[in-house]
Amino acid sequence: MRYAEPVEVKKFGRNECVKSVLVFAVNYIIVLALVSLFIWVNTIGRAGEDFIGYIDGNFNTVIYLMASIFVLFFTIYFYYFFEDKSVLCTVKSIWLIFLLLDVCVVICYFFGYFFNIYSRPIALLALLALTLLGRRDAIFLNVIFALMMFSIDSFSNFSNVNEYENALNITPLMTFSAGMVGIFVASRVKTRIRSFLTGFAVCLPILAMTACLEFDRGQELWYLMLYGLEAGIFSSVLFMALLPVFEVLFNCITDYRLRELTDHDAPLMRELKDRAPGTFNHSIVVAHLAEACAIALDEDTALARAAAYYHDVGKLRQPEYFTENQAGYNPHDELSPELSVDIIRSHAKDGFELIRSKHLPKILADIALQHHGTLPIKYFYAKALKMSDGELNIEDFSYAGPKPQTKIAAIIMIADASEAISRTLPDRTPEKVENAVRDIIEERMDLDQFDECDITMKDLTVIKETIVSCLTGVYHSRVQYPKLKLKRKEEETKENG
Numbered sequence: 001m002r003y004a005e006p007v008e009v010k011k012f013g014r015n016e017c018v019k020s021v022l023v024f025a026v027n028y029i030i031v032l033a034l035v036s037l038f039i040w041v042n043t044i045g046r047a048g049e050d051f052i053g054y055i056d057g058n059f060n061t062v063i064y065l066m067a068s069i070f071v072l073f074f075t076i077y078f079y080y081f082f083e084d085k086s087v088l089c090t091v092k093s094i095w096l097i098f099l100l101l102d103v104c105v106v107i108c109y110f111f112g113y114f115f116n117i118y119s120r121p122i123a124l125l126a127l128l129a130l131t132l133l134g135r136r137d138a139i140f141l142n143v144i145f146a147l148m149m150f151s152i153d154s155f156s157n158f159s160n161v162n163e164y165e166n167a168l169n170i171t172p173l174m175t176f177s178a179g180m181v182g183i184f185v186a187s188r189v190k191t192r193i194r195s196f197l198t199g200f201a202v203c204l205p206i207l208a209m210t211a212c213l214e215f216d217r218g219q220e221l222w223y224l225m226l227y228g229l230e231a232g233i234f235s236s237v238l239f240m241a242l243l244p245v246f247e248v249l250f251n252c253i254t255d256y257r258l259r260e261l262t263d264h265d266a267p268l269m270r271e272l273k274d275r276a277p278g279t280f281n282h283s284i285v286v287a288h289l290a291e292a293c294a295i296a297l298d299e300d301t302a303l304a305r306a307a308a309y310y311h312d313v314g315k316l317r318q319p320e321y322f323t324e325n326q327a328g329y330n331p332h333d334e335l336s337p338e339l340s341v342d343i344i345r346s347h348a349k350d351g352f353e354l355i356r357s358k359h360l361p362k363i364l365a366d367i368a369l370q371h372h373g374t375l376p377i378k379y380f381y382a383k384a385l386k387m388s389d390g391e392l393n394i395e396d397f398s399y400a401g402p403k404p405q406t407k408i409a410a411i412i413m414i415a416d417a418s419e420a421i422s423r424t425l426p427d428r429t430p431e432k433v434e435n436a437v438r439d440i441i442e443e444r445m446d447l448d449q450f451d452e453c454d455i456t457m458k459d460l461t462v463i464k465e466t467i468v469s470c471l472t473g474v475y476h477s478r479v480q481y482p483k484l485k486l487k488r489k490e491e492e493t494k495e496n497g
């Protein structure tokens with residue numbers, strides 16, 4: 001799960017254990033309250049039945065229902081206890097999980113109540129959980145959701161369900177399979193329109209099961225099939241409608257949000273394109289390299305891409321002081337090396353502040369601040385050395401840091417420098433590019449730039465190979481065109497005539 005603001009991950013001690021159990025208990029009470037609401041709604045308009053009367057007369061069933069929901073909560077707790085304790089340490093994450101379950105249970109219940117049991121958007125939870133929590137959690141929560149709906153249907157007085165007894169028996173399997181189809185199809189989906197189309201894929205298991213179960217209903221089967229189609233479409237429509245609400249409520253960064261930020265028309269990107277076109281082009285190539293590295297290392301590709309787009313936005317403060325935006329005139333020629341270094345190194349801090357001031361995800365601001373680590377700005381250090389007779393402190397000519405704190409930040413650091421150096425190479429044969437990228441990585445290792453992130457030697461080799469293959473692909477040498485001067489036809493006939 002990605003939050004816009006970093007969540008402090010504590011150790012799972014006694015305090016965290018007590019806190020997480022309390023949040024689970026509160027949510028258990030909320031689910032029981034919801035189920036009571038469903039039972040009460042079901043008694044409305046039924047002659048001779050009221051809420052208290054139903055509870056009295058079906059005490060055993062109510063106890064079964066409470067126990068089955070308790071077992072499901074227990075399973076959720078133990079899943080996260082053994083798989084990912086950081087979720088139990090963060091109250092916000094626990095609330096996100098239960099709010100997802102509650103919202104989907106309520107929506108499915110009312111779809112069943114007002115329309116038909118086959119029309120319930122049963123893949124909604126799977127789609128939301130996939131985007132907000134990741135595939136693994138989505139698969140697990142989809143199973144829990146299927147069993148929870150089954151318990152509620154079986155142990156409450158839900159008349160619509162009783163009409164379709166076959167459907168009741170198949171509810172868990174139908175919910176599970178529709179959710180799984182949703183998870184595997186939507187994992188590859190990158191645009192909102194394709195998310196909508198996912199709804200049609202989700203329909204398939206629902207339609208197949210409806211056809212098998214209800215084929216003896218004759219004409220009514222077609223209505224039920226239409227309800228099945230509706231279930232899939234509403235799963236994807238409600239997913240798109242609810243996702244931004246969860247993004248805002250829990251401050252989550254989803255792939256959709258990151259993709260919107262890297263749209264060339266996003267405000268900061270448009271400003272970069274207009275005021276610093278050289279930096280904008282550089283960022284696009286860095287994004288291409290970073291994305292390829294993230295794919296090769298199985299890292300977060302959407303985040304790598306967005307981080308690359310925003311890594312140099314700090315240059316917007318004084319774009320003309322950076323080589324890629326200069327056309328001939330270089331203002332540094334009139335400045336002392338000390339002043340030049342101040343301007344150059346401040347772009348990392350300026351980027352951090354600019355991203356924060358626009359309320360963009362902090363993770364992008366952090367990477368902008370870390371992408372040069374504590375590296376020296378060699379050009380101006382050498383210039384200052386030439387101009388002075390005494391010793392100079394290299395730290396006065398270095399970036400302020402911090403060093404990259406994550407693998408993605410390290411990828412951006414290497415991709416950034418590789419792109420810059422590849423522009424200076426007179427010929428970009430794979431050997432030359434490989435040597436240049438290897439030098440970049442070795443120099444950063446010698447200067448301890450990767451000490452504070454969890455990157456391995458194997459990762460660095462993969463990054464090097466990926467960048468070399470991308471750069472030689474991007475900058476492949478072109479066939480030289482012959483220099484021909486073409487004349488207009490009339491001139492040619494005049495000359496011949």
Ligand SMILES: [Fe+2]
Pocket residue numbers: 311312347371372416
């Ligand atoms: Fe930079």
Ligand SMILES: [Fe+2]
Pocket residue numbers: 282286311312416
């Ligand atoms: Fe850069």
